[in-house]
Amino acid sequence: xxxxSLYVCQTCGAQTRQFFGRCAACGSWNSLVEQVVTASDTRRxxxxxxxxxxxxxxxxxxGASDLLHRARRSESIHTVxxxxxxxxxxxxxxxxxxxxxxxxxxxxxxxxxxxGIGKSTxxxxxxxxxxxxxxxxxxxxEESAQQVxxxxxxxGGAGSQLQLLAETDLEIVLQELESLRPAVAxxxxxxxxxxxxxxxxPGSVAQVRECAAALARIAKRQDTALLLVGHVTKEGTLAGxxxxxxxxxxxxxxxxxxxxxxxxxxxxxxxxxxxxxxxxFEMRDRGLVEVTNPSELFLGSDEPSAGTATxxxxxxxxxxxVELQALVSTTSYASPRRTATGIGTNRLHQILAVLEKHLGxxxxxxxxxxxxxxxxxxxxxxxxxxxxxxxxxxxRDLTLPPGTVLVGELGxxxxxxxxxxxxxxxQEAARLGFRRAVVPKGSGLGPxxxxxxxxxxxxxxxxxxxxxxxxxNPADDRA
Ligand SMILES: Nc1ncnc2c1ncn2[C@@H]1O[C@H](COP(=O)(O)OP(=O)(O)OP(=O)(O)O)[C@@H](O)[C@H]1O
Ligand SMILES: [Mg+2]
Numbered sequence: 001x002x003x004x005s006l007y008v009c010q011t012c013g014a015q016t017r018q019f020f021g022r023c024a025a026c027g028s029w030n031s032l033v034e035q036v037v038t039a040s041d042t043r044r045x046x047x048x049x050x051x052x053x054x055x056x057x058x059x060x061x062x063g064a065s066d067l068l069h070r071a072r073r074s075e076s077i078h079t080v081x082x083x084x085x086x087x088x089x090x091x092x093x094x095x096x097x098x099x100x101x102x103x104x105x106x107x108x109x110x111x112x113x114x115x116g117i118g119k120s121t122x123x124x125x126x127x128x129x130x131x132x133x134x135x136x137x138x139x140x141x142e143e144s145a146q147q148v149x150x151x152x153x154x155x156g157g158a159g160s161q162l163q164l165l166a167e168t169d170l171e172i173v174l175q176e177l178e179s180l181r182p183a184v185a186x187x188x189x190x191x192x193x194x195x196x197x198x199x200x201x202p203g204s205v206a207q208v209r210e211c212a213a214a215l216a217r218i219a220k221r222q223d224t225a226l227l228l229v230g231h232v233t234k235e236g237t238l239a240g241x242x243x244x245x246x247x248x249x250x251x252x253x254x255x256x257x258x259x260x261x262x263x264x265x266x267x268x269x270x271x272x273x274x275x276x277x278x279x280x281f282e283m284r285d286r287g288l289v290e291v292t293n294p295s296e297l298f299l300g301s302d303e304p305s306a307g308t309a310t311x312x313x314x315x316x317x318x319x320x321x322v323e324l325q326a327l328v329s330t331t332s333y334a335s336p337r338r339t340a341t342g343i344g345t346n347r348l349h350q351i352l353a354v355l356e357k358h359l360g361x362x363x364x365x366x367x368x369x370x371x372x373x374x375x376x377x378x379x380x381x382x383x384x385x386x387x388x389x390x391x392x393x394x395x396r397d398l399t400l401p402p403g404t405v406l407v408g409e410l411g412x413x414x415x416x417x418x419x420x421x422x423x424x425x426x427q428e429a430a431r432l433g434f435r436r437a438v439v440p441k442g443s444g445l446g447p448x449x450x451x452x453x454x455x456x457x458x459x460x461x462x463x464x465x466x467x468x469x470x471x472x473n474p475a476d477d478r479a
Contacts (some may be wrong), residue, residue: 007032013205034266056247085272088225090182091129094280094290094448095122098252098265100273103225107272108216109191109245112230113254117227118263122254123186124151125287126227131160134183137176141168141192144156155287167328168202168451170211171194173219180448181222187215189229190244204233212247223247255284273314273448278431307394309469310405310434311386312336312425313378319421319428320403322381323373326390331367343387344370344379351410363397382419384410385438388462392474400469403435414461430454440470 007016010033014025022029087102096102100110113119120143127138140148145166152162166174170193177185186195189204193211201205212228219226231251232246245251249271256263265279280291307326312319324343331337339347347372356363368391372378385408393400407425409417418440420423426437426445430452441460457464467473 006035008035008204008206009033009198012207013209020125026388027103033200033204035204035206040104050103058478084395085188088130088134090126091132092126092279093292094265095126098248098267098277098279100270100277100356102106103227103247104272105223106220106226107241108219108226108228108248109250109252110228110230110248111252111254112232114256115230117254119254120151120188120282121155121283121287122263123188123227123229123282124157124267125149125155126140127162127184127186128152128155128160128336129155135161135163135180135437137163137165137182137185139165139176140166140306141173141174141186141187141328142189154285161430166195168192177215177218177224178222184227185219186227187229189231190215190297190421190448191231208244212244222386250358265289273349274310278428284328297437304399304402307390308399309386309390309393310390311378311383311398312405312429312437313380313383314421314425319425320384320436321429321432323376324386324390325371325373326387326394327369328363328366328391328395331365333367337363337367337369339368340370342378343370347381347384348387350412352391353411354412354414354462355388355391359392359466361392361475363391363395368394380419381409381417382407382425384408385416385440385462385465389438389469391468392466393470398470398472398474401436401471403433404469405429406465406469407436407437408440408465410462414463416459416462416465417444426452426456427453438465 005017007019008014009023009028009031010024011028011031012023012026014023014030016024019032023031039204068413085104087096087099087104089102090099101234103109111119111123126137127136130136138148143166145164148164160355163180164183165173167173167176173187173193181389181419190208190212193207194202195210198206212342215226215228228248229378248269250267250273252265252267253271254263254265261283263281263283265281267273267277268276269275270349281288282291307328308383309326310322311322313322314320338345338348338352348368352363352368355361368392370387386406388410389400389406407419407422409419411417421444422439422443426439429437434454436455436457438457438459441458442456457468463473463475
């Protein structure tokens with residue numbers, strides 16, 4: 001059997017015969033990894049159905065061997081049979097919401113997140129809940145059956161019919177899926193699965209892609225909903241190739257602050273639902289608990305204090321409600337100190353200059369400190385109005401009415417500019433329990449805004465916005 005080397009890009013999966021420092025396909029550096037291929041590897045083709053599955057598919061559903069041999073023909077869209085989309089409840093309302101109403105049979109869902117954030121916990125709890133009504137297989141490729149059992153006990157697992165398989169070999173996992181034909185299967189994690197027919201190590205692009213594709217084929221064929229756990233690389237993207245994200249129907253990310261107990265579940269991609277839904281959980285010693293009213297979690301019970309303002313930032317398609325704090329105090333330096341955590345200092349300088357010029361506030365005689373809560377980095381200009389309000393509120397020792405969010409970009413002329421994705425931001429704020437939003441005039445809200453339960457206060461300039469937000473005119477009694 002001939003052996004040769006192939007270099008596979010770990011970022012995009014491109015293959016070359018020669019080593020390059022930079023992948024010619026995607027341009028990433030040092031991403032090519034050598035892989036030894038045997039002659040049989042390149043010509044290998046996995047049998048599409050095993051004998052067991054072909055026998056099992058004899059009744060009802062379209063015979064697997066039919067699918068195998070029947071020539072594909074197109075047909076008119078009108079003659080395509082319609083099947084109502086049946087969704088399986090995941091046992092958790094927050095998870096169902098993010099999935100767009102529940103798990104779709106035959107779909108592939110990738111759940112990504114940082115190490116230790118609680119992916120296994122979430123899926124094991126959900127598996128346990130689903131196993132009360134459906135057949136569920138939990139494949140643990142990272143932990144032994146004993147470890148999973150211990151966690152299951154800790155999470156309060158009791159009488160369900162959950163099936164457990166601790167296995168890393170793809171072939172065995174596929175066989176088990178074919179013989180059990182579960183309604184739902186959980187693979188924890190896709191990076192730990194290993195296809196013995198490929199020479200590369202588990203977790204490499206080729207392995208992840210091949211394992212996911214084999215699982216996808218079987219899931220579609222027997223209508224098993226598959227939940228795959230995926231690791232996040234140190235750059236914060238889902239590990240494995242980008243092709244994995246294209247292959248699956250939905251990509252969920254599980255995020256959280258290392259110093260806080262709350263966890264956020266979001267859909268980055270969803271073929272069966274919207275992507276702006278947010279699921280909120282809290283990690284307790286007995287596992288994850290749904291937070292049905294997250295505003296309590298984010299707003300806390302603390303009395304609002306002077307110099308605090310809340311903004312809604314967007315990261316890609318995600319909206320985040322974030323608290324800003326400003327401290328303005330008389331300077332004892334020749335040039336006042338300006339320190340910003342989580343927001344660019346240049347941005348802060350610019351906002352202070354606008355406030356000084358257009359509101360006549362003598363801020364150049366004051367030190368100004370600004371911090372974004374939770375260590376988040378907010379780069380977008382939509383945070384400008386929030387920064388300006390926090391600064392003015394601290395300067396005047398004013399407290400904003402509770403439940404107010406501020407969204408808007410500040411022009412150098414003191415005008416408030418519209419921001420993108422305003423509806424998404426307002427939806428998120430409304431969902432988290434906010435009641436009032438100060439937004440730029442003429443933002444042109446679309447039909448989506450109709451259902452948003454928020455009082456909208458529109459302002460054309462930063463001066464107007466501050467009056468609306470604070471209830472008093474901060475420029476009135478000039479110091
Ligand atoms: N005995 C315990 N008591 C309380 N909380 C625990 C206990 N064991 C684990 N946890 C919590 O569960 C978290 C780990 O959850 P889990 O193993 O589900 O994460 P994961 O995302 O699957 O991690 P990995 O990427 O390593 O697989 C821990 O960070 C901790 O907060
Ligand atoms: Mg895990």
